[in-house]
Amino acid sequence: MDSITLEVSRYRPEEENEPSWQDYEVPFRKDWMVLDALNHVKDHLDGTLSYRWACRMGVCGSCGMMVNGEPVLTCATYLETCAPGPIRVEPLRGFPVIRDLVGDLTDFLEKLERVKPWIVRDKERSLDEGEYRQTPEELAEYKQYSMCINCMLCYAACPIYELEPEFVGPAAIALAQRYNLDSRDDGRAARMDVLARQDGIWACTFVGECSAVCPKNVDPAGAIQRYKLEAATDWVKAMVLPWRKR
Amino acid sequence: MNPDYRLYHPKWHRRRIPIFWWLGKRSYIRFIARELTSVFVAYCAVLLLLQTWMLGRGEAAYARFSEWLASPPLVGFHLLTLLAVVFHTVTWLGLAPTALVISVRGRRVPSRAVLLAHYAAWAVASGVVAWALLGGS
Amino acid sequence: MSRRSDEAGLWLSFSSGGMLAALLFPAIAFLFWIGPALGWTPSPAYDHLVGLVRHPLVRVLLFALISLSMFHWAHRFRYTLYDGLQLYHLNHLIAVVTYGLATVLSLVAGFVVVTV
Numbered sequence: 081m082d083s084i085t086l087e088v089s090r091y092r093p094e095e096e097n098e099p100s101w102q103d104y105e106v107p108f109r110k111d112w113m114v115l116d117a118l119n120h121v122k123d124h125l126d127g128t129l130s131y132r133w134a135c136r137m138g139v140c141g142s143c144g145m146m147v148n149g150e151p152v153l154t155c156a157t158y159l160e161t162c163a164p165g166p167i168r169v170e171p172l173r174g175f176p177v178i179r180d181l182v183g184d185l186t187d188f189l190e191k192l193e194r195v196k197p198w199i200v201r202d203k204e205r206s207l208d209e210g211e212y213r214q215t216p217e218e219l220a221e222y223k224q225y226s227m228c229i230n231c232m233l234c235y236a237a238c239p240i241y242e243l244e245p246e247f248v249g250p251a252a253i254a255l256a257q258r259y260n261l262d263s264r265d266d267g268r269a270a271r272m273d274v275l276a277r278q279d280g281i282w283a284c285t286f287v288g289e290c291s292a293v294c295p296k297n298v299d300p301a302g303a304i305q306r307y308k309l310e311a312a313t314d315w316v317k318a319m320v321l322p323w324r325k326r
Numbered sequence: 327m328n329p330d331y332r333l334y335h336p337k338w339h340r341r342r343i344p345i346f347w348w349l350g351k352r353s354y355i356r357f358i359a360r361e362l363t364s365v366f367v368a369y370c371a372v373l374l375l376l377q378t379w380m381l382g383r384g385e386a387a388y389a390r391f392s393e394w395l396a397s398p399p400l401v402g403f404h405l406l407t408l409l410a411v412v413f414h415t416v417t418w419l420g421l422a423p424t425a426l427v428i429s430v431r432g433r434r435v436p437s438r439a440v441l442l443a444h445y446a447a448w449a450v451a452s453g454v455v456a457w458a459l460l461g462g463s
Numbered sequence: 464m465s466r467r468s469d470e471a472g473l474w475l476s477f478s479s480g481g482m483l484a485a486l487l488f489p490a491i492a493f494l495f496w497i498g499p500a501l502g503w504t505p506s507p508a509y510d511h512l513v514g515l516v517r518h519p520l521v522r523v524l525l526f527a528l529i530s531l532s533m534f535h536w537a538h539r540f541r542y543t544l545y546d547g548l549q550l551y552h553l554n555h556l557i558a559v560v561t562y563g564l565a566t567v568l569s570l571v572a573g574f575v576v577v578t579v
Contacts, residue, residue: 093337095328149351176338184338217432239354242343243546276467282474285542286421287357305425308474315471348547361543367484368536370492371529375572377495378525381516382579385509396500404496411492415485452490458515459494459507 084108084159085166086117088129091177099177102126103166108159114167115143115154118181131181138295141231145181146170151236151293172236174245188232191248194274195256200267218263225258225303227296234290234300246279250290250300253281257303276311284308360417366410419444473538473562480535483528513579522576530569537561 083105091099104125106117115133122129133143136155143154148168159167175183205212234250235241241249256271275281284304291301317324331337348354380391394400422444423437498504515521541561544550550557 091339093328093339094331097328097330097339099339099341173341176340178336178338220434239347240546243347243549273467276471278468278470280468282468282470285361285546287354288421289353289357291424292353299424302424302427305421306427308471309425311467312471312475312478315467315469316475318467319472343549345549358543358547361539361547364536364539364543367480367488367532368540370484370488371532371536372568373496374491374525375529375568375575378516378579379575381509381513382575388509392499392506395496401497401500404492404500408489408492408497411484411488414481415489418481418485448486448489451486455487455490456494458521459512460505461511 081108081164084117084163086114086121087166087168088118088121088181089168089170090129090180091171092128092179099170106159108163110158110160112159113155114145114147114152114157114159114162114169117159117167118154118169129181130179139229141229144172144231144233144236146173146236151233153231153233153295156295172232174235174238174242175232185232187245188230188235188249188251191252192230192255195248195252195271196267196274197252197255197259199259199262199265200270201264202266212264214263221263222258222261225254225261225298228255228258228298228300229296231295233293233295234298237289237293239287239289240283240285244279244283247283248275248280250284250304251298253284253307254298254300254303257307260307272311272314275307276314281307281311360413363410363414363417366407367414369407370411415448419448473534476531476534477538478535480531480533481539484532484535487528488532516576516579522579526569526572526576529572530565533565533568534562537565 084107086104086106088102088104089099090102104121106120106125109116113136115136118129118131118133122131131143131145133155134140135142138153138156141153144151145154146152146169147154147157148162151172154169169181171177171181171183175185175187178184228251230251232251238247238250241247253275256275259265260268260271281304286301286305288301291299294300344350348358377391380388395404419441423440426440428435428440494504494507499506516525538561541557544557545554
């Protein structure tokens with residue numbers, strides 16, 4: 081076949097109240113990704129189509145969209161795997177749609193900031209004390225969770241996030257764990273205050289789809305379950321030894 | 327021009343989530359099936375409780391209870407129950423390695439080892455139950 | 464006091480109940496309710512079972528299994544109704560009914576294992 085149809089979700093708030101579908105016929109090339117097809121649409125067929133993309137090589141996390149109902153990075157999805165089509169392209173689920181394929185990610189950014197995704201120190205070291213040293217084993221503890229590119233495919237895959245928008249979400253919790261497990265960090269208690277709540281880890285019912293769609297094998301579901309165990313242990317300790325400093 | 331649109335006022339769209347959202351994807355259906363096994367777990371708990379109580383009511387009462395348990399429709403339902411609790415066990419043990427990440431002497435215990443340890447525990451527990459129940463007959 | 468939720472306790476009961484149920488119910492269901500009825504396994508003798516169930520360790524295990532399985536169901540079913548059927552407005556009612564039933568059945572189980 082030498083062409084394939086893209087069924088793209090369009091939403092132009094100045095013209096309509098609900099999204100609508102628009103078909104585009106694009107060349108079918110074996111080495112093209114869905115993103116290449118979208119760029120072809122924008123360059124040659126319809127310049128009004130709005131969508132996000134940047135690095136086109138799977139490291140920036142900008143081009144996440146729903147392709148045939150699955151959240152994927154469009155720069156990493158071959159047209160061939162979606163053949164014969166038509167290929168349904170929609171904005172990432174769970175986020176309000178601003179226009180066409182562009183969603184508003186402010187909610188995630190606010191939640192990310194809430195979990196303090198940086199090294200928190202009880203006492204900062206002065207420069208003459210030298211660097212913070214870390215063994216390869218200590219690095220291995222959190223390395224997996226540091227691979228997150230904030231592409232938000234996990235949020236789009238998580239039914240709980242769409243059903244309960246207050247849920248902090250998979251990536252935010254995985255990133256909190258990335259710092260909790262970092263030997264240089266002292267912020268565990270502060271992050272536990274933010275996450276050991278109904279809108280934090282306890283809303284998660286371990287559907288597991290977040291880890292299934294993650295393009296970087298971060299395994300946010302694993303991070304969350306481990307965190308639940310930690311939070312539960314903390315809770316028991318607080319019950320049994322209430323005078324203990326957190 | 328959309329009459330509901332006002333310049334410089336964002337008008338974002340949120341889709342309405344269908345009531346049966348979980349019928350949309352195979353992984354969601356599997357998820358809901360897994361969650362619903364808890365109903366069969368509760369049924370087992372109640373039936374076990376009933377059986378224990380019947381034991382205390384004397385041999386005749388227990389014999390009548392055992393007869394009732396052997397009736398075909400109940401056995402049919404119990405076959406379904408067995409399938410459900412086995413599905414519960416398999417999915418539960420399958421998820422154990424993601425929650426239980428342990429290191430022994432600085433080396434990460436592989437997930438497969440954690441999974442196998444859980445299956446071994448299941449085998450041992452079942453063996454103990456069998457030995458305890460059938461030991462006297 | 465911290466703003467951390469007490470949901471942790473409920474999750475612990477869900478988790479331990481789920482583990483106990485996972486390890487024990489398949490064998491119990493098969494050996495009590497299927498094997499004997501279909502003639503595949505011998506039916507456990509009455510006297511043997513009574514002796515077994517009156518052993519203090521078995522009493523404790525039975526209580527733990529029944530009670531924690533009920534709390535496992537309560538927690539899981541509550542979330543299934545909450546998310547599966549989007550019954551958010553009934554959240555409080557569902558919590559009371561599910562955990563309430565689990566509590567009641569735990570009390571009954573406690574009574575039965577002590578007096579059997």
